[in-house]
Structure formats: C-alpha cells, structure tokens
Amino acid sequence: MASLVSTRAGRLAAAAVGTGAAGLFYATVIERNAFALRHVTMPVLEPGSTPLRVLHISDLHMMPNQYLKQAWVSELASLEPDLVVNTGDNLAHPGAVPAVIQALDGLLTHPGLFVFGSNDYFGPTPKNPFKYFDSEHERKHGEPLPWRDLRAAFIERGWLDATHRTHEIEVAGTRIVAAGVDDPHLDRDRYDTVAGRPNPLAQLRLGLTHSPEPRVLDRFADDGYDLVMAGHTHGGQLCLPFVGALVTNCELDRSRVKGPSRWGAHMRLHVSAGLGTSPYAPARFCCRPEATLLTLTPVSHGGGDDAGIESLPQLAEDRV
Incomplete structure (x- = not known):
C-alpha cells in the first residue's frame, strides 16, 4: 500500500x-x-472631426539581438498611421539605440509624439518579483542608458518630445493639443509645467505619460483633456485566466491595466500592454505583447459611444 x-x-x-x-x-x-496588433475605436474628437488613426507603441525594452521583435515592429509602418505615440521604456541595453531606430525607421517618417520611461534612463536590474506587489518598494536603478542619443534621433527625424511641453500640431486635418510629463514612476513628473486648460479650439486634447499614475491622470482630467495615453504596466505581464492581471506596478487599479477605459466623467484613458519585458523577467502569460492602432472618432451625442468589446483570435477590437 x-x-x-x-x-x-x-x-x-x-x-x-x-x-x-x-x-x-x-x-x-x-x-x-507572439506579438499582436490591437485595434481600438475611441470617440474622443470634437463633433464633426475626421477620424484619426493613431499607433500607440510602448515598452519595447529593446536588446540589440532581439531581431524578431525588431522585424515585427518595422512592419508596423505598413499601417500608415496619421500619428505615432510612443510612451517610453524603449531601451533595455546601452547598445540598443541603433536597434530601436532601425525598427522604428518607417514610423519615424510619420508625425510622432513621445515621452520617456524609467527604462530609457536606467538599465534593468534583477528584482524579487514579489516586490511588484508593493508599489512603495525601494527602487534600485541599473546603469545609465543613452536616452539623450535616443531623444536626439527621434527629434532629428521629426518626432516631438512632449516631456513637460505642450505642442499644438495639425495632423491629417485634425488640430491637436498634446502635453506630457516625465515618468511618474520615478517621481520625475512636474505637471505644473503644462498645467492649464488646453486650447478649446483643438479637436483633440491629448495627454502623455509613461506610468498611468492616478495623481497625473486626475490633473489631465481636471484640465479638460480628452484622452491620455500611457504604458508601463505591461498589461500585468503574468496574468491568470478569468482573473487577469495580478499587479499593475503602479497605483492604477487592475481593471484598467491595459486597453481603453474611462477616467472621470469625460476623459478616456488608453494603456498599452507594451511589446517587451525586462531581460531579467523574459516571460508573458495570458498577456501577449502588443501595439495598438486606435481609430479616434468624433464624440456622438446619440448615446452609442459605449459599445462592448469584440475579441477575435488574432486581434482584439475594443470600442469604449
């Protein structure tokens, strides 16, 4: 026995x-x-505006030898977006700037806006994964990364740095006011540098931040922004079926860890699940790496702006 x-x-x-x-x-x-392209429709433009196609990329965490990721990202240029938004954490290695620029080469020919995250400034370090459950844990930085070189390359190709700056641009016939902050995850955000209500004549008032910290989202909402775009969360990275993300690695609640949602009465939020991982935690589960093509449409006053979410085998199409 x-x-x-x-x-x-x-x-x-x-x-x-x-x-x-x-x-x-x-x-x-x-x-x-298993890189995926997510399609999202969000009614955030002023009534009567022409729809705008915005490609949201975030959290590449690029290593020089990640050729599969680089090839997949380079194919995104075929989407021909009206605007590209990059919400940071492009680097995971001091020698990765050429790989990032080469992967984004086709997209750098389109209008673009960017802010940086912690892993543009500092390299990744080994970390106890249980620390992610404590948003107040002491953060240790790795080696400095060449973010200035990356910034110079982006700007040379025509992308606009929205870090503590406000830009008024016209893209595909749409007048946009865009403002951003430095990474709140590092407490580098200085919202007062862009505070105030944006131009009311704009058809889109767009906020950018790497980490979607509620204190920053509240300030954008109070100032009347239509949409804030962020990254950082990796969508939870390791998720459970029927449960979803266990952590967000910030103060944002788990229900908003990726994709579109409302923030307050009028503002919308889009959080990218990102395309990469730390080289010290190279795993994803129930949370594919992704970029998002958002179709921004005019706000409807007919009450049809809150349809549900349709999920397909190779992509998820969200309408919020």
Whole structure:
C-alpha cells in the first residue's frame, strides 16, 4: 500500500513539474514573442472631426539581438498611421539605440509624439518579483542608458518630445493639443509645467505619460483633456485566466491595466500592454505583447459611444 501511495505521489509530482516546465516554456519562448496588433475605436474628437488613426507603441525594452521583435515592429509602418505615440521604456541595453531606430525607421517618417520611461534612463536590474506587489518598494536603478542619443534621433527625424511641453500640431486635418510629463514612476513628473486648460479650439486634447499614475491622470482630467495615453504596466505581464492581471506596478487599479477605459466623467484613458519585458523577467502569460492602432472618432451625442468589446483570435477590437 505504501509503495502504491509513493508511486502515485511520484506521478503527481512529475506531472506538476512537467506542467510547470511547459508553462515556463510557453511564457518565455512562445507568448513573449507572439506579438499582436490591437485595434481600438475611441470617440474622443470634437463633433464633426475626421477620424484619426493613431499607433500607440510602448515598452519595447529593446536588446540589440532581439531581431524578431525588431522585424515585427518595422512592419508596423505598413499601417500608415496619421500619428505615432510612443510612451517610453524603449531601451533595455546601452547598445540598443541603433536597434530601436532601425525598427522604428518607417514610423519615424510619420508625425510622432513621445515621452520617456524609467527604462530609457536606467538599465534593468534583477528584482524579487514579489516586490511588484508593493508599489512603495525601494527602487534600485541599473546603469545609465543613452536616452539623450535616443531623444536626439527621434527629434532629428521629426518626432516631438512632449516631456513637460505642450505642442499644438495639425495632423491629417485634425488640430491637436498634446502635453506630457516625465515618468511618474520615478517621481520625475512636474505637471505644473503644462498645467492649464488646453486650447478649446483643438479637436483633440491629448495627454502623455509613461506610468498611468492616478495623481497625473486626475490633473489631465481636471484640465479638460480628452484622452491620455500611457504604458508601463505591461498589461500585468503574468496574468491568470478569468482573473487577469495580478499587479499593475503602479497605483492604477487592475481593471484598467491595459486597453481603453474611462477616467472621470469625460476623459478616456488608453494603456498599452507594451511589446517587451525586462531581460531579467523574459516571460508573458495570458498577456501577449502588443501595439495598438486606435481609430479616434468624433464624440456622438446619440448615446452609442459605449459599445462592448469584440475579441477575435488574432486581434482584439475594443470600442469604449
């Protein structure tokens, strides 16, 4: 009898180890590289405006040898977006700037706005994963990264740095006021530098931040912005079926960890789940790496702006 129990226990242990190994292989090899394009429709423009196609990319966490990711990102240029928004964390290695610029080369020919995140300024470091459950944990920075070189390359190609700046631009016939802050995750945000109500004649009032901290979102909402775009959360990165994200790595609630949502009475929020991971945590589970093509449409006063979400096998199309 003891021998039978021991045999069963051994089989269960072997099955558990096998399942764990299969899950680890899937998360680190398959899903981490299963890049997806999400399509989202958001009614945020002034009535009568022409729809605007905005490509949101974030959290590349690029390493020089990540050729599959670089090739996939380079294909995004075929979407021909009206505007590209990059919400930071482009780098994961001091030698990755050329790889980022090469991957984004086709997109740099389109109008673009950007802000940086912590992993543009500092390299990643090994971290106890349980620290992500404590938003107040002490943060340790890795080696400085060449963010100035990346910024110079973006600006040279025509993208606008929205860090503590307000820009008024016209894209595809749409007048946009865009403002952003430096990364709140590092407490570098200085919202007062862009505070105040944006131009009421604009057809889109757009806010940018890397980390979607509520204190920053509240300020944008109070000033009358229509849409804020952010990244940082990785969509939770390791999620559970029927549960979703376990953490957001910021003060944002888990229900808004990725995709579109409302913030307050009038403002919309879009959080990108991002395209990369830290090299010290190279895994995703139930949270594919993604870029998002948003179709911004005029606000309707007919009450049809809150349709549901339709999920398809290769893409998710959200309408909020």
